[in-house]
Amino acid sequence: MTSLQIYQFLCLEDNYCVLIHEPGSQSTAAIDAPDARAVMDALASRGWTLTHLFCTHHHVDHTAGVVDLKATFGCKVYGPRREASRIPAIDISLGEGDQIDFAGHKVDIIETPGHTLGHIAYHLPDQKLVFVADTLFPLGCGRVFEGTMEQMWWSLSKLMALPKDTVVYSGHEYTAANARFALTIEPENQALQRRSQEITQKRSNGEPTVPTTIGLELETNPFVRPNSPAIRARLGMVGHSDAEVFAEIRRRKDEF
Template sequence: MATKLKVFQFPAREDNYAVILHDPENGTTISIDAPEHEPIADVLADKRYSLTHILTTHHHPDHVEANAVLKGEHDCTIIGPEAEADRIPGIDNAVKDGDAFEVGGHRVEVIATPGHTLGQIAYHFPDQKLLFAADALFALGCGRIFEGTPRQMHESLQRLAALPEDTKVYAGHEYTLSNAKFAVTIDPNNEELTARAREIEQLRDDGKPTLPTTIAKEKATNPFLRPHDPAIRANLGMESASDEEVFTEIRARKDRA
């Protein structure tokens, strides 16, 4: 049984999250993306950790901005998506869908999640039951489709939804309150969603994070994972549409919201 990784999640930039993983036995310290140098450097200094790895999910500046500086300070190894390798500063190892590798003895599986960008990947730590979904799957939402198609995003999300239900899901942004307000317009009679929306409001009022979430919670309440749901379909007047069509409509409504 592998050592349990310590997980530190903290805000960066406007609404990003930075996440640092630390193995207390062998010192392995991983930053999931590198949105901003200062908050990450502060946590590393405070904990007296030396960064050994950065796992980059996609090329957007709010996910890679601190790669170069952190690499200069810690000589860490940067792993990132092969399809965007030329846009990932400091990348050492390029990985793609289906790859599995070890970081400090911890197994990491790569899942391609195109849609938000074409090359975005998620990192799954199966033994730790952790998923880092970046800007593919958010709590009660999904990423904007900048480079891919709705079909790609739908398929990406369905692949993540197939992971074990007790997997903890970390995402790139704290967008949950606005996602919740939108979600209840799509799935108004979902009691679990209504209760969760209230909980989220309370958490944000208290200045607390709404992440991580879990695969189980998202499957039960995130409309972007539920295009098959009869109540959602009835609400949208799309009873006989395909899942992909329903997903596309939900995403289009969110873009206009």
């Protein structure tokens, strides 16, 4: 099966948009639409035409360009069923367990509530790709705006159950700040220490830190490591549930 071509680019201040292109059919999907002009310019730079638009959640920095892109390209717009009334121009609404086809590639829908109540991720198992927007970040996770801490932990747990070599595309460039916080939670984690140094170097060179992998996050991201004895000891939460430890880490990040 043909491998997909992927082009990631910055929009607005720190949003990432991703284009996925299938050369045989000339199908192209965008993951979210932070800014219509930026997406159009990216498409033009590659010589691609937008056929699909995969929305992850309703926040305006992910949906501002939806209407203009649909009007320009006539692309089909997909989005979360639980937020369909809050995202303009959705053609097909999706929820947990749904499966759609993108140019012969299976796309599984994973509901990931927490950041928003209807947030979804798009998983392409044959390409070992998952597009998670604002649920999971390198060394971090999204703020819990609409859901509960328990919902967010449940969402992260589902993502962490994917194969470790799954490549993870997130919606923002937040990694340098996430690394500084992560080191306050698990400073003795040598893999985290090394990764933090690599992130500093990448950002000083103007390089992106997205994508990441499930395996790398399992090794270094404190938000998905609440079962770490060192983290539990540092937080004084030995004997607490993973969800409770996660919630304390998220609360500390909110105040960091």
